[in-house]
Amino acid sequence: MDLSCFKAYDLRGRVPEQLNPELAEKIGRAYVDVTGARKVIVGYDIRLSSPEIAEALSAGLMAAGADVFDIGLCGTEQVYFATSHYGMDGGIMVTASHNPKDHNGMKMVGPESRPISSDNGLNDIRDRVLQPFTDAPLRGRRESLAVAAAYVDHLLGYVDVATLKPMKIVVNAGNGGAGLVIDDLEPLLPFSFIKVHHQPDGTFPNGVPNPILKENQAVTADAVVEHQAAMGIAWDGDYDRCFFFDENGRFIEGYYIVGLLADQFLRKAGGGKIIHDPRLTWNTIDLAQAAGGKAIESKTGHAFIKQRMRDEDALYGGEMSAHHYFRDFAYCDSGMIPWLLVAERLCQSGQTLSSLIDARIESYPASGEINRTIDDPRKVIAAIEAKYSIGAKSVSHVDGVSIEFDDWRFNLRMSNTEPVVRLNVESRGDIPLMNEKTEELLAEMERLNK
Numbered sequence: 523m524d525l526s527c528f529k530a531y532d533l534r535g536r537v538p539e540q541l542n543p544e545l546a547e548k549i550g551r552a553y554v555d556v557t558g559a560r561k562v563i564v565g566y567d568i569r570l571s572s573p574e575i576a577e578a579l580s581a582g583l584m585a586a587g588a589d590v591f592d593i594g595l596c597g598t599e600q601v602y603f604a605t606s607h608y609g610m611d612g613g614i615m616v617t618a619s620h621n622p623k624d625h626n627g628m629k630m631v632g633p634e635s636r637p638i639s640s641d642n643g644l645n646d647i648r649d650r651v652l653q654p655f656t657d658a659p660l661r662g663r664r665e666s667l668a669v670a671a672a673y674v675d676h677l678l679g680y681v682d683v684a685t686l687k688p689m690k691i692v693v694n695a696g697n698g699g700a701g702l703v704i705d706d707l708e709p710l711l712p713f714s715f716i717k718v719h720h721q722p723d724g725t726f727p728n729g730v731p732n733p734i735l736k737e738n739q740a741v742t743a744d745a746v747v748e749h750q751a752a753m754g755i756a757w758d759g760d761y762d763r764c765f766f767f768d769e770n771g772r773f774i775e776g777y778y779i780v781g782l783l784a785d786q787f788l789r790k791a792g793g794g795k796i797i798h799d800p801r802l803t804w805n806t807i808d809l810a811q812a813a814g815g816k817a818i819e820s821k822t823g824h825a826f827i828k829q830r831m832r833d834e835d836a837l838y839g840g841e842m843s844a845h846h847y848f849r850d851f852a853y854c855d856s857g858m859i860p861w862l863l864v865a866e867r868l869c870q871s872g873q874t875l876s877s878l879i880d881a882r883i884e885s886y887p888a889s890g891e892i893n894r895t896i897d898d899p900r901k902v903i904a905a906i907e908a909k910y911s912i913g914a915k916s917v918s919h920v921d922g923v924s925i926e927f928d929d930w931r932f933n934l935r936m937s938n939t940e941p942v943v944r945l946n947v948e949s950r951g952d953i954p955l956m957n958e959k960t961e962e963l964l965a966e967m968e969r970l971n972k
Contacts, residue, residue, distance in 0.1 A: 527627065528648040530938055531639045531825060534618050534627035537571045541626050543578035545651070546616075549628065550582020552650035553614065554658075556643055557632055562588050563604045563613035563667070565596040567760045568699050570724040571626045576616045579628070580664060583614075587658030591667040595722070597699045597761040599856045602635040603676065604669045606852035612638075617760040620732035623725065635852040639825045674706050680848075680859050681866040686712050689869065690751040691861075692767070694718040694742040696731025698759035703858055713865065716749045718742060731758050733765040734844070743771035752868055753875045755861045763844040764857040766864065768875040775890055777802040778882050779860065780840030781809040786863055787838040788813035797830050797839035797847070800920045801933045801946040805886040806840070821921045822935070828853045842891070842946075888948040889960045894967055899936045899943050902970045906934055906963070930959050943967065 523545070527535030533549070535541045553559065564580050566572035572595075580590045588611075593604050598615045605613035612632045618625040630638040630647075638644050693715050695701035701720040708715060718741055719728045732738060733756035746754040746767050754767030766774045784796040784806055793814040798806045799822040810817035820830040820839070824847070827839045831853045839847035846860045847853055868875060896902050907923045910932075918924040922935025922944075930949040937944060945963060949956035 523652065525648050525651065528644060529640075531637070531644075531823065532627055532629045534621055534625060536624055537575070537626050541575065543574055546575045546578040547582035547585075548651045548655070549647065550579040550584075551586040551655045552582075552647045553612070553630065554583055554586035554588045555650050555655075556646045557612055557638070559611035559632070560588055560662075561591065561610045561612075563591050563593055563601050563608070563610050564616070565593040565598075565601045565604070565613070566616035567597070567618075568595065568697070568722040568724045569618065569623065569626055569759075572616045572724070575626055579614060579616065584662035584664060585657050586655070586662070587660055588662045590662060590664040592664055593667050593669050595699065595702070596669070597703065597857070598629055599762055599851070599854060599858065600669055600673055601629070602631060602852055602854035603673050604667065605631055605633075606635045606854075607669075607672060607676070608667070615760065619760045619762070620730055620758040622730055635854050637825045637828055641825075670706055674703070674710070676851075677707070677856075677858050677862060678710065680850075681862050683711070685870050686866060687869045688712045688714065689865065690714045690716060690749055691865065692716045692718060692742055692745040692749060692751045692754035693720070694733070694745070694754065694756040695720050695722070695761070696733065696738070696757060696759065697721060697723040697726055697728055698731040698757060698761060700757040700761035700857065703761070716745055716751060718745050731756075733758065739767075739773050742767050743773065746771040753864065757857050761857040762855050764846075764860050765844055766861070766875070768879060770876055772876065774875070774879055775842065775888060776840075776844040777805065777842040777888055778879050779844070779864070780842060780846070781805045781882055782867070782878060783840055783846060783860060783863055784815070784817070784838055785809040785813050786867055788815035791837055795834045795836040797827055797834065797836045799827070799841045800918065800922075800924050801842055801891065801935070801944075802886075802888050802948050803924075804931065804948055804950065805882050808885070809882075819918075819920050823938070824855060885951055886948050887951070887953045887956045889946060889956060892945045892960070892964065893937075893942050894945070894964070894971075895941060896943050896967065896971050897941065898971075899941060902943060902967055903934055903936065905970050906966060909966070930955055932959065932963060934963075
């Protein structure tokens, strides 16, 4: 049996070669055997294969004795929300997020929506799939659970709705699931939504919803300019990530949104801790300190960030990859809470999104993440470290290598899944220096790769 769909944090693979109903049924049984769960949330995304895979998964869960609470078509964060909100033993979301349309997958959580990844159960589930199964003496039952009203109510708890003002916002669901939530929120908010690629459609008529790709950004940017909107928001398919465009249609690097949200949370709470990844850091640290809070660095990846947030009792965690995590959302990531907070900030401050972001870009210009395919990533990273650590102010290995100087810094790390190294460079208010050092590092990497 092909089990290549099991990855470090989730399951992802092509349908039906790598993931199909037969395997999904076994995964359901294995999940119960490994976790001991008795009450499990199941939801699925808009992909054409998702209902059938969710059905087979549910059959396996019930055969193993677990009760299934079916929340139907939804986003990943609704599985997280329902699992924690209703005190379930676990939850499984059938989704392949922004992967090609002939792919599918699963994201799994345990009690309190704690992630299940390769180091705490996912590999055990994979191994259990290969063993024979017997039905539980008492088969589980299934019931439908309507979570939309409680979920929307929870979302609105993050903002002071009374302070929100009429504002035009472009929303691009990419034919994923986000449009359904916007439709639920619309009657409760004073905003006018300009809807782009709004209808859920698993054939992805406008391409796979992945707003990080340059070619997918123009449609949102153009709509913002055309309608003179206050901002634009685009989501991936299961809307656990959201991406922002300012009123000029400019795509905003996720790094600057992390700083903006950290600042907002800390000011609301009067201090506290926030977690960030090591790729780009200075802007976030600066804003957190100015708002009376403390910024703490964590290894990149949702399992690491969520655990560190729990350990530190952090209010908020952010990754420059557009994942934003919230303590009051079971320490999970949401693609809906961030844009509500940014909209609230625009309404309360009277400022434009560009004016909030421009000053931060000027203070800490950044290269954005640059990926390069490298034959021997470890060798190249070690050689770069050896060269640049001479005379450096600090060298850190939280994730890859981060090397800091007085007026610039960089992080170089390996991908978890492919022979790629990822480079991020930033400076203190010096765009030419940031560009120069970025080019210098890329040239050195290319030389070392020969």
